[in-house]
Amino acid sequence: MKIRLIVDSTTEIMPEYKDRVHVVPLTVFFGEKSYVDGVDIDHNTFYQKLIESDVLPTTSQPNPLDFAKEYEEAKKNNEACIVIALPAKLSGTYQSATIAAQDYDNVYVIDSGSVAIGTAILVELALRYIDQGLDVKTVVEKIEEEKKKVIIIALVDTLEYLHKGGRLSKSVTVAGAVLNIKPVLSVIDGNINAIGKAMGSKRGNNMLSQEIEKAGGVDFTKPVLLGYTGISNALLLKYIEDSRPLWENDLENLRYSTIGSVIGTHAGPGAIAVAFFKK
Incomplete structure (x- = not known):
């Protein structure tokens, strides 16, 4: 069974891996104005606004339906899913992914324990395991262990x-x-x-x-x-x-x-x- 790897938009995926990873975006708020992370606002624009703004921006996690769309696509394609999400200590993203997974088989949600480039190297290691032909449960077990490092x-x-x-x-x-x-x-x-x-x-x-x-x-x-x-x-x-x-x-x-x-x-x-x- 093929494996679909899913992350949220805070993971800094390098260009050479972007076509192999599915991204569920968070929302960034500057005051009342909202932006879909990575869609309506890129990093350069974010920092320009950050420097100009008197108040800090906030972020909002994806809702469970955003993850369910990915799970549904995977189900149609007979794919298992591995989600590597922002830590539950920092965001509700992990919870949203977990809630959505309750209605699907072969969906595994991992709390990355890291952010940004830290989650990115965990994703790259998962892709390495997938390329070795390991089954989904083995990949999940290995990533759960390696994330501690x-x-x-x-x-x-x-x-x-x-x-x-x-x-x-x-x-x-x-x-x-x-x-x-x-x-x-x-x-x-x-x-x-x-x-x-x-x-x-x-x-x-x-x-x-x-x-x-x-x-x-x-x-x-x-x-x-x-x-x-x-x-x-x-x-x-x-x-x-x-x-x-x-x-x-x-x-x-x-x-x-x-x-x-x-x-x-x-x-x-x-x-x-x-x-x-x-x-």
Whole structure:
């Protein structure tokens, strides 16, 4: 039986995989105005609006019917479904996919435990297993196990958006701006954690690399993906240069993607992130 792989629109699928993955979009709200993520609004437009807006945008999960449409198509084509969704701790997307699955056989919904580029590398690994000819239950079992090893570590360029989102006080935000403090965050098992802070981008880049090693190092036999928020990739390219010793013996080229609304809303433009499977 063929397998249909389904994700939500917060997953940063690389271009070479887009025709193999079915996407169910979230909705992004700027005030009263709504946009279908990835359809009515792309990443560049999102960040332009984010910079111009006085209030943070919000997102709304797909409803169960959005997932049911995909399941129905799969049923017509005699396909099994694997859904890899935003963590239940961060969104109701997983719940919507699960509710819709109750009316169908051969539909498996996985809480990714990650976001954006972290979910993307999990999807790439699932496609690798599918290409090996594994049956749907085996693929699901393997992904449920491997998702525990996915880590995102990110360096945030500005404290402004963490403050707007109510995660930092005004005084801490002002002091951070004066001292050029860059927070380092991790996303592990659906939790976003502050794991350190550095003064300036150079020290921040060094800390990012140190935290990758501290997490257990990178398993280079599995997908690795970098990402950035905002319109410019300049800070990411600087990080890639600064961290070259970390990658140069194991990867021919580092792939990277823009990161959209879920992380971008809280991190703001200028954040850089690394998603990998720990050893």
